[in-house]
Amino acid sequence: MRLPPLIIGDLKAKVPIIQGGMGVGISGHRLSQAVANEGGIGIISGVQIGYREPDFETDTEAANIRALKKELRKARQLSPKGIIGVNIMVAVSDYDKMVKTCIEEKADLIISGAGLPLTLPKLVEGSNIKIAPIVSSAKAASIIIRQWEKKHSRIPDLVVVEGPKAGGHLGFHLEQLQSGNEQLENIVPEVIKVVKTFEEKYKRKIPVVAAGGIYTGSDIVKFLKMGASGVQMGTRFVATEECDASINYKNAYVNSKKEDIKLIKSPVGLPGRAINNKFIKTAEKHRIAPTKCYNCLKKCDPKDTPYCISRALINAVEGNLDEALIFVGSNAYRVDKIVKVKDLINELVTEAESEN
Template sequence: MNLPEVSIGGLCPKLPVIQGGMGIGISLSGLASAVANAGGIGIISGVQIGFREPDFEKDPVSANIRAIGKELRRARELAPNGIIGMNFMSIDSHYTEYVTEAVKQGADLIISGAGLPLTLPELTAGSQTRIVPIVSSARACRLILTKWLRKHNRFPDAVVVEGPLAGGHLGFKLDDLYNRTNQTLEQALADVVAYIRKFEQEHNVSIPIFAAGGIMDYTDVQRMLEIGASGVQVGSSFVTTKECDASDRFKQTYLDARPEDVRIIKSPTGFAARAVNTKFVQQAYDHGGIPVQHCFRCMPEICNAATTPYCLSQALFDAARGENMGGLVFCGGRVGELHEIVTVQQVMDRLTKPAAM
């Protein structure tokens, strides 16, 4: 099966591969530009993107807004002909400001999950920025598409279906993940494909679907295409590349992780998440938690500094830098299969070309 040509609102990558947005500081302009130059779609994570700015602790919102522009401009310089987008969590208290800035700075597309990105059409109205929601079920997909159409007369330019083997925050119930009673990616993808195909016929539109979570090689990609996907979104495999923006210690945590080191946790966001069972995670969940030293107020409606087991932002900062017992290292369910540092081009080849006999 040949890889299909894909159009995301007129954006046509050479290869139907989206690099997943990984924060904090894991997928910035370095990784995103390398993926874009290799023919895929490079995604910069907008989650606390300004954490390296000198005034971040004092004024994180301004620092993040400034860094959005810096990272997008740098990615454009490194990949002038590539497709560069950003990923934002819709539960972020400053989602509106961050998406608005990314649009102002000319992001080709916005991918958004961690909740339902119901306001995304109005935040991108009148721009050339394409919009792509992340869903984990046909039910969530139906809700988003119905509300976007009714309130904004807007269709998504693509949809990402994220299965239970994805890294970071997951769109599945904690108990289902523990008991393995959740849908598989294949099941969720088939349901979303069936719903969107009917939706396309009713509204005379075309909406490409990307499968995400546990995609490692060409065989996985072909399986998703056979179910009805137009392409794939991949995260973990791009972490163990030379071009990834993460620290060497972060990458080494991936290389050292065995399958039994992967753990499902309840994030301070309230969502289930998947991470490496570092010493930090063990302290946070098994030994009384880690007191919050400074609250960045990124999600005050959700996260209470007095009761949370740790500060999510600080834990991810520490992970990106390789500090504080390893920090919170989000990972995909198949991280144990990554054993060496490679290049982005090698990952793209593994995803888009059959293995040599």
């Protein structure tokens, strides 16, 4: 099957693959520009992006804004014609300022999940930036689009449907994930159906992108045949030379086995999927009291949080794996080597185009 481009308004990605936004620091300028230069859409994760800034401990918000500017500028410098976007979690405290920074730095796209991004259209008013909610059900898609339409006379430029096999925080209850009844293959057509009514009303295409557990070229084809316009992939891009994480982090994926991957309850109340390492085992036994609060999440109380998720994720990107939360997609155990982004995208496209 010849892969179609992914068209989002006036943006056209030659390869219909969005590289997932992975924080803290896993997908920065190096990974995003490499994907954009190969015709995909490169995404920088905005969450705690300033972790390397000298004032991160004392003025986290200022460090994050400055670092996001730097990362976007570096990515654009290395990929002047590629499509570069930012993933911003609704749950972060500096959400509004991060969105404004994306507009100022002329990012092409904002993808937003970990909550309902109901204020996003208002925040981007007057700019040409594309906006996309992440949803895990047709119901969520319907609520968001109706709210955007009613309050802001705006519809999404793109909708990302994230299923239960994704890495990081998942938009499902733990029981739903454990039952195995929720399947991306069922959710995507339901979301497409919701989106179709708005496409017809506004006479405009709203691409739906499938995410979570997509690993091969044939997986891509499967969702395109269902009516999706593209896919979002995270796990495969971690094990690339250009990924912004430390080599230890990448090797954690390469060396993981299926039985190492487990569902956990994150401090923010959402379930997540991670590698069952020393840190997870310790956290399950007793509370790891934070020594510092970064005020990163709106709903986190340092007095009773089981551990500091920011610190655990910074440890991960820096390669301090015994004290790290290592988020992974359900297929991370299938990763067996670190490759160049160019070779990975070539492999995926070749596999997809050899399918009938």
